[in-house]
Amino acid sequence: MRESTAGRRRAVRLPAVVWLTLVWVLLWDRPTVANLLSGLVLAVLLQLAFPLPPVGPQLRLRPFGLAVFALRAAADLLHSAGPLAWQAAGGRGRCARNSVIAVPLRTRSDSILTIMAIALSATPGTLVLDVRHSDATLFLHVLGAGDDAAVAKARRDVQALERRTVRAFGTRDDLRALAGDGT
Amino acid sequence: MTAVLGAVAAVLFLAAVCTLVRIVRGPSMLDRAMALDVLLAVIMAGLGVSAVAEGDTWVMPTLLALSLLAFVGSVAVARFLVPHAARPDEPDQGADA
Amino acid sequence: MRTAFTAALLLLGAGASLSAGLGVLRLPDLFTRMHAATKSQAVGLLLVLAGVGVRFPTVEVLTSLALVALLQLITVPVAAHLVGRAAYRTGRVDRGLLHTDELERALEAPDED
Numbered sequence: 001m002r003e004s005t006a007g008r009r010r011a012v013r014l015p016a017v018v019w020l021t022l023v024w025v026l027l028w029d030r031p032t033v034a035n036l037l038s039g040l041v042l043a044v045l046l047q048l049a050f051p052l053p054p055v056g057p058q059l060r061l062r063p064f065g066l067a068v069f070a071l072r073a074a075a076d077l078l079h080s081a082g083p084l085a086w087q088a089a090g091g092r093g094r095c096a097r098n099s100v101i102a103v104p105l106r107t108r109s110d111s112i113l114t115i116m117a118i119a120l121s122a123t124p125g126t127l128v129l130d131v132r133h134s135d136a137t138l139f140l141h142v143l144g145a146g147d148d149a150a151v152a153k154a155r156r157d158v159q160a161l162e163r164r165t166v167r168a169f170g171t172r173d174d175l176r177a178l179a180g181d182g183t
Numbered sequence: 184m185t186a187v188l189g190a191v192a193a194v195l196f197l198a199a200v201c202t203l204v205r206i207v208r209g210p211s212m213l214d215r216a217m218a219l220d221v222l223l224a225v226i227m228a229g230l231g232v233s234a235v236a237e238g239d240t241w242v243m244p245t246l247l248a249l250s251l252l253a254f255v256g257s258v259a260v261a262r263f264l265v266p267h268a269a270r271p272d273e274p275d276q277g278a279d280a
Numbered sequence: 281m282r283t284a285f286t287a288a289l290l291l292l293g294a295g296a297s298l299s300a301g302l303g304v305l306r307l308p309d310l311f312t313r314m315h316a317a318t319k320s321q322a323v324g325l326l327l328v329l330a331g332v333g334v335r336f337p338t339v340e341v342l343t344s345l346a347l348v349a350l351l352q353l354i355t356v357p358v359a360a361h362l363v364g365r366a367a368y369r370t371g372r373v374d375r376g377l378l379h380t381d382e383l384e385r386a387l388e389a390p391d392e393d
Contacts, residue, residue: 026347027247029340077323098312100373102382121318121357127311128357129364130383139383141311141364151380187287194294198324201301211310213367217317218304220359224321225297227348228328232290235335243344250348254355261362 011051017043059111065167069119072164077122097146100129103158105136107166107174113138116158116165123161126154188236195232199225216257223253286335293327296320310367318360325352 017040024039025031105113113136117128125143132139142154166174202225205218227249230242303316326349333345367373368383 023347026343029243029343031339031343077319077326098378100368100378100381100383117361118354118357121360122322122353124319125315127315127318127364128361129368141315143312143315148380184283184287187291191290191294194291194298198294198298198301201298201305205304205313211367211370213363213370214310214313217310217314217360217363220356221300221304221317221321224325224352225301228293228297228325231328231332232294234332235286235290240332240336240341243341246348247344247351250351250355253352254359257359258362261359261366 012044012047016047020046059115059169060171062168062170065164066169069164069168073119073122076119076124079124098144099142099146099151099154101140101142101151101154103138103140103155105138105162106159107162107170107177108136109171109174112162112165112170112174115169116162119161119165120158123157126158188232191232192229195225195229199229212260216260220253220257223249223256227253282334286331289327289331289334293324293329293331296324296327298324300324309373311364311373314360314364314367318356322352322356 020043021036021039024042025035028035028039105116107113110133113131116138117131120126120128120138120140127141127143128138129141130139131137138158140154140158142151144150163178166178170178199222202218202222206215206222209215227246230246230249234240234242297320300316300320303320304313307313307316329345329349333342336342373381
């Protein structure tokens with residue numbers, strides 16, 4: 001724990017200020033000037049009082065990619081309820097076999113990995129079990145992947161999600177990592 | 184509208200009963216933690232429905248508090264209640280949470 | 281019209297919640313049950329919240345609902361991942377239900393770096 005506290009610097013970061021102020025205003029139910037100002041003051045004070053270690057390369061929001069990513073995630077979330085309901089109603093005996101698969105990612109950014117993990121839990125039939133940071137590999141439990149073709153399809157789906165995520169949030173380096181690998 | 188609200192309440196009640204049976208049955212603590220999460224979500228949905236039924240929104244702060252605290256239970260169980268399987272070669276190398 | 285919309289959203293949300301409950305009760309192992317729990321639970325709650333938002337379209341309620349939905353979307357994956365990870369590592373995997381298991385190989389193979 002020692003070395004991680006040593007890396008913490010007292011710094012006020014603008015994205016964090018915006019985010020904390022937004023939550024504060026939402027908590028107070030109505031956007032008034034007083035709420036906005038008190039939120040800004042609190043956000044700055046909080047960051048000075050509780051410094052966090054830097055999270056590495058920051059995200060870069062890309063409006064077009066972000067729209068594609070958000071629409072697809074919402075569609076996936078709504079879609080994921082259907083087949084599961086079918087399986088739940090179908091009972092024990094009809095449950096297909098599943099797989100635990102490893103998906104190597106092409107980008108190494110922790111931020112991208114985090115966003116992907118959240119998006120994956122909205123995608124039908126995937127559950128993040130583990131992450132290996134050393135080579136950015138995700139381990140997923142895939143529902144209903146009972147043969148090699150289904151496993152390959154699941155892996156392609158995750159890599160497509162990675163492409164969408166990087167196009168929505170990636171820095172220039174992430175985009176280069178994505179392009180460098182062909183596919 | 185009253186009939187619809189009654190039906191919605193009945194369906195939510197059924198869902199809550201299902202999760203309660205799973206909580207009682209287990210078999211592991213993790214099953215219970217997960218079922219408890221679902222039960223809390225069902226309770227939150229029920230609070231929302233009650234707001235519509237009463238035409239009053241006093242439940243909003245309750246919903247907020249529940250949404251902040253709901254996941255703490257299963258995180259605590261996953262972290263502390265389950266004996267950590269000691270493996271020399273864990274797949275994650277970083278200092279994770 | 282708005283009442284009908286609210287009613288539809290509440291009914292759909294309750295249906296999704298019920299499918300979460302049924303899934304948690306009836307699916308055969310912890311991991312499949314978690315699939316049902318995390319997805320249907322989030323969908324059900326979000327639909328019900330949307331119904332409440334349609335019924336009370338005021339700034340106060342909508343901001344609270346937005347925050348509840350946001351927190352739900354952020355926290356559910358965290359809890360699901362931690363439970364799934366703990367479950368796998370304590371050996372609660374039913375091998376009979378698995379086609380391949382690439383994590384087991386990764387845990388057994390020595391890690392180079």
